[in-house]
Amino acid sequence: MSSSQKQPHVLVISYPAQGHVNPLLQFCKRLVAKGIKTTFATTLSFSKSVTFDKNNHLINLETFSDGFDDNGPDEIVPPEVFFPKLREVGPKSLSDLVLQLDRPNVIIYDGFLPWALDVAKRFRLMGVAFFTQTCAVNSIYYHVNRKLLTVPLTDSVVSVPGLPLLENYETPSFVHKYGLFPDVQDLVFNQFTNIDQADWVFFNSFYKLEEEVLDWMGKLWHVRTIGPSLPSIYLDKRLLDDKDYLVNILNPKGSECMNWLNGKPKSSVVYLSFGSMTQPNPEQMKEITCALTDCGFSFLLVVKSCEEDKQLFAKLVLKQGLVVPWCPQLQVLAHESIGCFVTHCGLNSVLEAIGLGVPMVAMPQWSDQTTNAKYVEDVWGVGVRARPDANGLVSSRVLGSCIREVMEGEKGLQMKKNVMKWRDLAKEAIGEGGSSDNNIDEFVAELKLMF
Known part of the structure; x- marks a missing residue:
């Protein structure tokens, strides 16, 4: 380890979509505010289609390849082409980035990119899953992945632990319209293929919002809520000048x-x-x-x-x-x-x-x-x-x-x-001493114990 690595260094990896980038970047801001060196990375092709806030000096911004580096910002790749290429190219490109950064200590990865956890374990790094959809939705996906919920659905009512009874059509579309979006449905179900190896599992939610399903998930994994991941000015106002997300697609x-x-x-x-x-x-x-x-x-x-x-x-x-x-x-x-x-x-x-x-x-x-x-x-x-x-x-x-x-x-x-x-x-959850704030503090304390 180089002399520059005297503090924990977290590498945060995002799926290339604004709905994923925004909450992950907001979480990066929270880590930086608590003294953690943080690098954020998404795909090179996506970075061309967005504008990053040039006033950001605290989060290091990097990119990795999805196999479409030469694409212009308006070029759309169909899912059946994009997802296999990302799975093929992403792990090698992320590994190269880890080496380029002189090995961070932790990889926090978007749940849509489960292969990033394999990269973390290959380098003997802590691997942390970060889910940008609700605990309820991800619990449904987990049950499908583990064949605890059979698809196509055959019953009019769906029962999942920690959730209210759901009408068939109230499940995510990849469940109640199983087979209609095959490439995307595989992406969301496969988030849980290696989840049991994750050291932590984070959700962009807060405890009181999804209490019952979180209690159920806590029996399976080291689960913590760290949200809502919104700019601080709208919630606790503790992060200086945090008025907006750092990226805009338009x-x-x-x-x-x-x-x-x-x-x-x-x-x-x-x-x-x-x-x-x-x-x-x-x-x-x-x-x-x-x-x-x-x-x-x-x-x-x-x-x-x-x-x-x-x-x-x-x-x-x-x-x-x-x-x-x-x-x-x-x-x-x-x-x-x-x-x-x-x-x-x-x-x-x-x-x-x-x-x-x-x-x-x-x-x-x-x-x-x-x-x-x-x-x-x-x-x-x-x-x-x-x-x-x-x-x-x-x-x-x-x-x-x-x-x-x-x-x-x-x-x-x-x-x-x-x-x-x-x-x-x-506001209470993300504010000082709130449930989400305490969860982030708990994570930061574990990182600092590395040194």
Whole structure:
């Protein structure tokens, strides 16, 4: 070990998607604040498609290869090509990075990259799994991986320890639509092939949010929650100048959104966004347009630009709304004018809404979002699901009813009380002496014992 290695050095490896990069980078900030040297790495091809905060001087940024290093930022590789190549090239590239860094002491790896744990063990390093989806969702995947839950599903109701009873369709789409997305489903199920070798298992959650399933998982692994992984200014305010994530996949039109919101009354605006990975189809967008027209509330809609969408919203925007291709979501959710968040229910968006006290209308698209939506409505009581018809379409009538319920209904008042309760619990968890903060301290103390 070189003389420069007088302190623990953690290498954090992320799957190349913003929903994974953001929470892992936020965790890096927490480690740095507690005196741990930290290097963050994602794929070279992904790094070309995002903008990293140039003011970051504390986290070392590195890249590894996914086999598509020469790709431009707009080149999309289909899953059936990307995943096998990443599994083939990733371990060798990560091993080279470990040697280049003069061997860090710990590899914290994204659960989507289980081969990184094999690399850690090959170098006799501590290996730590970090999951960016809920404990509930990952418990379902674990049960499928270990053949404790048989797929395709045959029963209308699914029972998993530590979870409420789930209707078939409330499981992740890779479970209740088994076989429809074969490459992605293999990715999520195979996260648990070697999990028993991990020294620690981290979740971007907090204990009181998923208490029962965490207690069950604690019988299997050294499990700890370290979240919610949001910028400190929105929670405990203990990290200096931590106002945003360090990376953006697009350049948000912050000033336009915020200036527009500044002119709106408190809790009067419906904010709609469906994440960076998926977008409602044209038929669904028409239903959304009709719902917004009928409701009459002011709205801020994030939708990827296309000519058809521009024509759909042109007249409506003049009267009551603003449509943008992207926006600074944290700043928007923190604005007092926001009364409701219509969301796809990706975990980062759900945690942001909870952390900022905004009730939700859940419109899950795929993946873990269907299970997250179940929890939003039935477990945490912080929103309502806009349920699709037999063809998978959420009608304008259903969506409009859900928006009105959150914005002005009696049930909406209870949702607002509930989300404020969870907001306070989130702040408590990540604040000094909270459950997540104590878990991070416990991990840091073990690292420092190495020296």
